[in-house]
Amino acid sequence: MLRTGSPCLEIEGLVKDVGPIPSLDGRMKRILAGVDLVARQGEITVILGVNGAGKTTTLECAQGLQTRTAGTVRLLGQDPARADAELRSRVGIMLQEGGLPPAARPLHLLRHVAGMYTDPRPVDELARRLGIDEFASTTIRRLSGGQKQRVALAAALIGRPEVVFLDEPSAGLDPQSRQLVVALIEELRAEGLGIVLTTHLLDDAERLADVVHILDRGRVVASGTVAELLAHRRDAARRLTLTAEPGLPLADAFAGSAAEVAEGPAGQYTVDGELTTADLLALASWLHERGIMPHSLELGAQNLEDVFLAIAAESAAESPQEHRA
Amino acid sequence: MSAARLARRVWQQGRYETGAMLRNGEQLILMLVLPLLGLVGLTMTPFLDGLGASRIDVAAPGILALCTMSVGFTGQGIATGFDRRYGVLRFLSTTPLGRGGLIAGKVVAVLVVLAVQVVVVGGVALALGWRPAPSGVLLGIPLLALGAAAFTALGLLIAGTARPEATLAVTNLVWILLGVFGGIVLPATRLPAALEPVVGFLPSGALGEALRAASLEGTLNLPAAAVLAIWAAVAGTAATRWFRWS
Structure with missing residues (x-):
């Protein structure tokens, strides 16, 4: 190892x-x-x-x-x-489409695959771990997609x-x-x-x-x-999300700033723009004066999806033509 | 050490595939039921009369040749075609078994099933009065193996290049056509005159003729054996060249 x-x-x-x-x-x-x-x-x-x-x-x-x-x-x-x-x-491999024979039964198949290795994991233990024992005697063609996935994963891991x-x-x-x-x-x-x-x-x-x-x-x-x-993406866009009671005139808190405030579903606010610490201070004071404690407050709440979409868009802009040889 | 491991893996794959074939109802019909029906049918009808030997003595070697085509060509062809569709070939080739071991395992399965067929069909034929020439029995074993090689290579060639549905249709259709008109069960002299000069060059006709010569006269039909060997070599080379794993 x-x-x-x-x-x-x-x-x-x-x-x-x-x-x-x-x-x-x-x-x-x-x-x-x-x-x-x-x-x-x-x-x-x-x-x-x-x-x-x-x-x-x-x-x-x-x-x-x-x-x-x-x-x-x-x-x-x-x-x-x-x-x-x-x-x-x-090397253990789990293929996208599984690669499992439809007529086989999971445990029988796993024992067969285990036999290809010199020191395999105990089949029963792995099957129990992945819940395969619950459908051990059903043929693979009758299993759900998720059940098949678990059998394919077990097959990839059986050889240690x-x-x-x-x-x-x-x-x-x-x-x-x-x-x-x-x-x-x-x-x-x-x-x-x-x-x-x-x-x-x-x-x-x-x-x-x-x-x-x-x-x-x-x-x-x-x-x-x-x-x-x-x-990597943090400076490109900043976003503050906040949940509190619905219908607050939250835009007032950012009166002097370029930030855009929107209320999505009632009570869920998003603030987009080049936010500064002054903006945060203003928001905190505004909430404090009104005695409002938000249920949640998150800054820079980007997720990988934002990054992914931004990178994909950039990459598309850089190479508009399809790659061909 | 590693050769022993490979042999163990190949044998295990062969056993696994043998079990899968023998548990499949359609495959059993093709590999045992239809040949047995053919054997009994030929002993009860006059198709093989006037050939200088009893009906069962002419029928038995031809039916064993048909068994070889059932298991190697149609049986293994269909099984491999669907294994390819479901990614089973790809998955197993990533285990220590590997591609070579997987194909070797398939050959083992064909030979094991063929042995079962020879015992069952041969046993029924003996009970019906088949009396093969003693030296013919010894000749018959390598001839059956050579036939299995040729038909398995052809089955894998189709399975590895066509869609599984097409493989299913083609291998079944060819099995029927060669079974009836291919000189495998009925000697060339009993076929329509136009076919007579052709069937000797088909793997079906060559295997049928070679097995009948061995069983009836105890002699090796060298031209027929040579035709069979050429088919095995050409189909094997073509399958190696064009077989697609996915």
């Missing part, structure tokens, strides 16, 4: 072309246009992007499931395109991998299953595994990510911790 913090996946200048595509007059379509990223042991690396951004292609090139057009990929120090049984035994790839692990999960899955992923991180997951859900990224790479049209357009990405 590698040390926490050491790189388990290093991708440099990864390019992937597919085609020729008839609708592009037989030209190749560039899916990845030079992806760079590093994932480390003991960290959760999240690749975030909209559908079609290249998340799955990046993952599949990292796993050796797809060949690459250019660039280098090192998975646990080796080239995944030439992975041998030894390397494959150290050092690195796991999870392609959209929370897709189709109900809140309860999602909780199970998130808790398990956090536990794997604590055990020192390197975890690389893709998602288009900002919630997942905010909850789990140590490092986020935002992928847009085949390029990493921003990387960092969630806090770093939020800080």
